Amino acid sequence: MVLQKLEDKLFRPVDMASLAVFRIAFGALLLWDVVKFFVFDWIALMYVRPSFHFKYYGFEWVEPWPGSLMYLHFAVTGALAFLIMIGLFYRVAIVLFLFMFSYIFLLDQTEYLNHFYFVILLNVLLVFAPANRVYAIDALIRPREGPGAHTGPAWAVWIVVAQMEIMLVFAGIVKVNPDWLALQPLLLWLSPQTHLPLIGPLLGETWVIAVGAYGVIALHILGAPLLLWRRTRLAVFVLYVLFHISNHVFFNIGIFPWLTIAGTTIFFPPDWPRRFENKAREWLRAPRAPAGVAGE
Secondary structure (H helix, E strand, C coil), rough: HHHHHHHHHHCEEECCHHHHHHHHHHHHHHHHHHHHHHHHCCHHHHCCCCCCCCCCCCCCCCCCCCCCCHHHHHHHHHHHHHHHCCCCCHHHHHHHHHHHHHHHHHHHHHHHCCCHHHHHHHHHHHHHHHCCCCHHHHHHHHHCCCCCCEEEEHHHHHHHHHHHHHHHHHHHHHCCCHHHHHHHHHHHHHHCCCCCCCCCCCHHHHHHHHHHHHHHHHHHHHHHHHHHCHHHHHHHHHHHHHHHHHHHHHHHCCCCCHHHHHHHHHHCCCHHHHHHHHHHHHHEEEHCCCCCCCCC
């Protein structure tokens, strides 16, 4: 009986709109990241010029492509990210992107970034999720019939929710260590920022750093579970948006803040993009109040 109820909930049809929005953001952000590798020539700096690469255990056999083929690899990776974004040949693109991006990730341990590993985890989940049923060219080319044309199983959304919840909670747990509790990381990172207008002088205050350090732990360990509760979801989401924007301002951590904001939207009801779209259309169609008469 319990297993039957669980199965019913897992396979209950839900709108795929929220998953599609996440797919679009995922593809767009990874495309932007690839573009930056070309613009700043990180491809040559990290993979073409070095004669030695620190390999991951068990992946010593992974070697960079010779010469210009490394540039071709990144170009194909970017093209696949674009296909994911627009939802064209999605199933093929998401699988190939997983292999292409994982290859780049495994080339050198010294280039490890948390968000690269996070991208791979999300990519694995998106391989199995029908994220191209809405807001995708695939859906236009091969439209599904019936009232459930834009729906999919609830588990497709839940697996992304679960991954986001695990990442956010762990981001708080990992900070419960002597260095972070002694404020050392934030003091080290934010002390050079005291020249900033308005908030700069505050960054030199120990109590501000303490509020930031302990607040971040609370936001992740306590706030992440509150994203699962409808009454607190919006307020916590706003806090996360402010937190990730501040990360972008103060630290150079690439696409991670924007990827996490996009992932956090998956906690909202699966049809939230459609509700937002309907509200926007109502607002655009709403008659405007006549201009007031002079002297009134």
